[in-house]
Amino acid sequence: xxxMTIPIGPQHPALKEPLCFMLTLEGEQVVExxxxxxxxxxxxxxxxxxxxxxxxxxxxxxxxxxxSHTHTTTYCQAVETxxxxxxxxxxxxxxxxxxxxxxxxxxxxxxxxxxEHIGFTTVFMxxxxxxxxxxxxxxxxxxxxxxxxVNTIGGVRVDLDAARARSILAQLAELERQMDVFxxxxxxxxxxxARTRGVGHLSPEQVxxxxxxxxxxxxxxxxxxLRRDAxxxxxxxxxxxxxxxxxxxxxxRTQVRVLETLESLGMCRQLLEGLPESPLATRAPRxxxxxxxxxxxxxxxxxxxxxxxxDGSDRPARVKVRTPTLTALITLPxxxxxxxxxxxxTVLAGVDLCIACADR
Amino acid sequence: MxxxxxxxxxxxxxxxxxxxxLGCAVDTLREALAPAxxxxxxxxIDDTCVTxxxxxxxxxxxxxxxxxGLYHLSAITADDTGDGISLLYHFWDGHGLTLxxxxxxxxxxxxxxxxxxxxxxxxxREAAEMLGVTFEGAAPAGPLxxxxxxxxxxxxxxSAPEQEAAP
Numbered sequence: 001x002x003x004m005t006i007p008i009g010p011q012h013p014a015l016k017e018p019l020c021f022m023l024t025l026e027g028e029q030v031v032e033x034x035x036x037x038x039x040x041x042x043x044x045x046x047x048x049x050x051x052x053x054x055x056x057x058x059x060x061x062x063x064x065x066x067x068s069h070t071h072t073t074t075y076c077q078a079v080e081t082x083x084x085x086x087x088x089x090x091x092x093x094x095x096x097x098x099x100x101x102x103x104x105x106x107x108x109x110x111x112x113x114x115x116e117h118i119g120f121t122t123v124f125m126x127x128x129x130x131x132x133x134x135x136x137x138x139x140x141x142x143x144x145x146x147x148x149x150v151n152t153i154g155g156v157r158v159d160l161d162a163a164r165a166r167s168i169l170a171q172l173a174e175l176e177r178q179m180d181v182f183x184x185x186x187x188x189x190x191x192x193x194a195r196t197r198g199v200g201h202l203s204p205e206q207v208x209x210x211x212x213x214x215x216x217x218x219x220x221x222x223x224x225x226l227r228r229d230a231x232x233x234x235x236x237x238x239x240x241x242x243x244x245x246x247x248x249x250x251x252x253r254t255q256v257r258v259l260e261t262l263e264s265l266g267m268c269r270q271l272l273e274g275l276p277e278s279p280l281a282t283r284a285p286r287x288x289x290x291x292x293x294x295x296x297x298x299x300x301x302x303x304x305x306x307x308x309x310x311d312g313s314d315r316p317a318r319v320k321v322r323t324p325t326l327t328a329l330i331t332l333p334x335x336x337x338x339x340x341x342x343x344x345x346t347v348l349a350g351v352d353l354c355i356a357c358a359d360r
Numbered sequence: 361m362x363x364x365x366x367x368x369x370x371x372x373x374x375x376x377x378x379x380x381x382l383g384c385a386v387d388t389l390r391e392a393l394a395p396a397x398x399x400x401x402x403x404x405i406d407d408t409c410v411t412x413x414x415x416x417x418x419x420x421x422x423x424x425x426x427x428x429g430l431y432h433l434s435a436i437t438a439d440d441t442g443d444g445i446s447l448l449y450h451f452w453d454g455h456g457l458t459l460x461x462x463x464x465x466x467x468x469x470x471x472x473x474x475x476x477x478x479x480x481x482x483x484x485r486e487a488a489e490m491l492g493v494t495f496e497g498a499a500p501a502g503p504l505x506x507x508x509x510x511x512x513x514x515x516x517x518x519s520a521p522e523q524e525a526a527p
Contacts, residue, residue, distance in 0.1 A: 036502070036503075036504070037504050037505055038503065038504060038505040038506060038507065041505045041506070043515060045490075045516060046515060046516055046522075050522060077405070078405075081404045081405050082404075208431050208432075209431075209477070209478045209479060210478055210479040211431070211432050211433045211434070211477065211479035211480075212479070213434075224432075229454050230406060230452075230454060230455065232405075291404075292403055292404075292409075293403070293404050293405060294403055294404075294405065294407045294450055294456050294458060295405055296405075296434070296452070296456070303434060303452070305434050305435050305450060307435070307437045307448065307450065309439060309441075317441075318437070318439045318441075320435065320437040320439070322434060322435035322450075322483070326482050326483075327479065329482070330478075330479055330481065330482050359505060360505075
């Protein structure tokens with residue numbers, strides 16, 4: 001059968017962000033694919049070297065429009081380590097709370113995108129409607145829906161009183177009730193299962209070879225989660241399960257993310273109920289002592305890494321950002337090999353790509 | 361040159377099997393590559409940095425994968441420090457292990473890791489584009505992040521001019 005190569009992107013029919021694929025097809029099946037990034041490359045690592053540490057908090061918040069808080073958390077954790085700053089208890093709690101709210105937001109957004117790509121508009125509408133609950137919470141806390149500016153070097157910039165905590169708990173309870181709909185879809189909805197089972201398969205061996213992280217790795221049976229394995233902030237005080245699944249396909253990734261959302265809801269409840277009283281931030285000096293640091297956090301898509309080198313001035317000498325999406329992108333040619341053209345959007349959506357993160 | 365694993369503030373005790381794996385990794389590296397291990401130092405947060413001769417990188421990674429079961433490469437950082445191009449290979453298995461090697465700035469060449477770790481390819485391509493490092497043996501590929509018509513120097517080199525922001 002003759003082969004045909006089709007460029008898809010950079011203005012993409014399936015994704016909202018620019019990415020280019022060259023798909024080689026044989027009939028309906030993908031036999032080969034090549035990937036080109038860089039359409040939203042902003043040179044952020046170099047920009048970080050040209051700004052001081054506090055300006056960079058606002059810059060790294062803009063690496064990503066979804067996991068912006070995790071970026072500043074990982075960045076601030078690096079700077080605070082170099083400064084030898086200890087966060088106050090309340091600051092740690094608020095920071096962790098925002099991390100988990102952001103995970104809920106990210107997973108619900110992703111669920112909607114996936115549902116839309118497989119033609120399941122009802123779930124798309126429900127997921128994005130329910131995502132508004134968590135966006136409302138974050139907006140009430142910080143003033144921003146996706147860029148929160150909650151973190152600063154040495155602490156956090158927002159606080160909540162007991163009344164606010166109670167109202168958030170009520171909103172989260174409502175969201176938890178809505179999650180039943182999605183659990184039902186994963187377990188019982190025949191069309192949804194048929195469109196996602198076996199699609200975009202990754203074996204545990206492939207996950208290891210490609211150094212994949214986060215929900216994609218966990219959906220292939222690799223139990224890895226920095227919140228449990230290398231706890232930061234107050235994760236070692238929280239009670240939660242690391243969700244894994246064995247399928248390695250888009251269905252397993254959906255199971256993992258929906259169940260993780262429930263775990264995050266439980267973590268938010270624990271954080272709000274146990275919020276300690278203390279100041280919010282410690283004063284941080286502008287100059288950072290010379291040194292190096294490797295900072296890692298579990299972003300909604302998996303391990304996020306910042307490497308930072310300071311030369312003792314008020315600007316970092318090098319900031320390296322490795323986002324979890326890069327580890328997922330590299331698996332796509334393997335995942336796409338042999339799938340039907342109609343399933344390509346499902347595969348792409350299934351790994352939860354954030355191109356802005358990957359390009360930086 | 362002692363491997364001083366600083367007391368970690370992150371509750372090490374709960375991860376004893378992984379601790380053992382990492383302790384094994386540093387000791388095994390020393391044993392296997394004795395004269396080539398130049399320096400072992402603690403790197404915050406919770407990382408150990410082993411400095412090696414560039415030629416020993418692939419043997420070292422071979423040891424990590426096959427003798428220590430340490431296969432997760434989180435990232436490769438390339439850094440123009442002024443004293444050559446540093447390459448930092450950040451591994452992770454509950455704790456971090458970073459392999460550092462320094463290449464001469466005039467001719468930064470090192471063997472590829474993609475035969476051992478296919479997941480290293482994007483990180484190597486990025487280091488090649490941004491700092492002009494040549495990875496010998498890597499499959500040829502076009503640009504990953506920079507525009508097709510980029511004709512300036514690798515943009516993360518110290519010698520590269522700062523770009524003005526677009527108005």
